Amino acid sequence: MYKIIFFGTPEFVTPILESLKQNFEVSAVVTAADQLVGRKQVLTPSAIKIKAQELGIKNIFTPAKLKDPEFISAISSLEPDLFIVSAYGKIIPQTVLDLPKNGALNVHPSKLPQYRGASPIQSAILNGDKDSALTIIKMDAEVDHGPIVLQEPVAISDQDNLATLSNKMFSLAAEVLVTLIPDFIEGKVKLKEQDHQKATFCKILTKQDGYFSIDNPPSKEQLDRMIRAYYPWPNAWTIWKFKNKDLRIKIYPAGVFDPTQITLQSEGKKPITLKDFLNGYPDFLIKQL
16 A cells, blocks of 8 residues: 655545555654644644644644754655645655655645745635636745646636535545546656746735725725635635724625625624624724625
8 A cells, every 4th residue: 555645734635544544554744833822822732733633643743843853864764655635734755745755745725837836715715717727846946836637627706616616526535536646656747847938927925915994995806706715714804993993804705604695703793694784883984784
């Protein structure tokens, strides 16, 4: 059975890890270190670390630096056949990519070479794209640059948000990797070089990217895209002055807390529908909503 090491971090990619564990030997998982989360700053493991523990995977690595000699030695001793990488969060140096016998495959949720980088799904929604693709490449030292191993089209609906589209993409990846991995290792897959002249890039997002001015909000169409692209993080949000206090308001897409309409959440309160929010704050008005 092929020995796989999986690199990943967020909850969206847990279907891939589950599928790999069911169909191959997952020798190890590499994920982000535990992070301080929430107002109380609770030290919290990544979703992939939690899932790996649930699946009984013994070797779980959270290296601060991927060039650390101890980490490289530990990974090398496992004699992996292949790395599978998806939303790991760090650039993997070539010295590490060279460790497995058959290299490394990266699962990327865009129609590469379009949207290379850290926020491809958000970028597609923000730009109003109607279609995207799940792309799996053989990794090289440059970000999202290697030859294409597989590319499957994925439609984007007007209701899709970051969460729903991520689930579509990575659930599809979990399915196709089952047959793709043996074919790739056995040399049955023809690789296709990307057209690097057509490459576009997207950035690492911050909380500030979700902000819009309540006094000068974006168009109705663009605000809708922001609400969907930034759920569940960093969320579309604004600052509203209420009783001489700056109140932070988060806006969630329809279907998250209510199937029919968007939902708002003021600081320290529970999310409620727009109608209920306006009952409590009748002076709050954004015509784009």
